[in-house]
């Protein structure tokens with residue numbers, strides 16, 4: 395394996411909705427999922443969030459409605475025959491605009507999500523094109539900086555999910571020294587097929603951040619167990635994942651055979667954790683796992 399680099403990842407900012415990662419150039423309307431200060435495409439104008447963009451669209455169309463109301467009122471005043479008619483028209487137009495303003499102000503909050511939806515539908519093709527451009531920028535920086543590339547891909551992957559982007563991230567992550575305090579993830583990176591880098595990554599996470607190993611990761615490892623066993627570090631990967639799985643009783647219940655196969659290789663603390671779970675629930679039908687654990691306990695730890 396090539397030499398790994400020690401790096402510091404910039405913190406990943408989780409947003410409530412994926413689209414909140416998307417910003418749009420106020421000058422040219424191009425989209426970006428990265429964090430540049432100015433639009434990379436036209437180099438002009440600031441970048442605003444899509445929510446800000448939608449809000450300004452809604453406000454503009456509301457202003458247009460007010461102008462139309464005002465215009466109708468002015469025409470009314472203009473065509474008035476008498477002074478009284480003129481006064482009545484003026485009063486009517488003031489009331490109309492005021493009412494409109496009041497209604498619009500109440501509708502603003504509910505109009506923004508609708509406008510966002512409209513914006514996404516209308517700009518779908520452009521957004522995809524611009525995200526493709528983002529990815530090219532990310533890959534182009536690969537020669538200079540793997541860390542920056544990874545960070546860019548991580549941002550893009552909030553919006554574009556495909557196995558290619560997932561694997562690119564996994565391969566880059568495998569070139570870093572991973573630490574417990576890093577902002578790492580596993581499940582969003584899982585792909586459909588077998589990949590040795592991904593398997594190695596899961597094995598490493600199972601050691602340093604076992605909380606991240608959940609059902610989907612365990613199932614991935616299980617599905618490709620024969621392939622993983624052919625890898626140089628294969629048994630190590632499988633043992634680490636089994637060791638991470640024993641942290642919860644539910645995983646022991648769900649994958650008893652998998653855990654049994656690697657139980658004898660578990661580090662002491664992981665094995666004792668498994669042993670305690672089984673001791674705590676003696677009536678649970680653990681099957682062969684309970685027998686195996688009893689034998690290992692006798693042989694190694696008694």
Ligand SMILES: [Zn+2]
Pocket residue numbers: 419420421422423424433434435436437438439
């Ligand atoms: Zn621009």
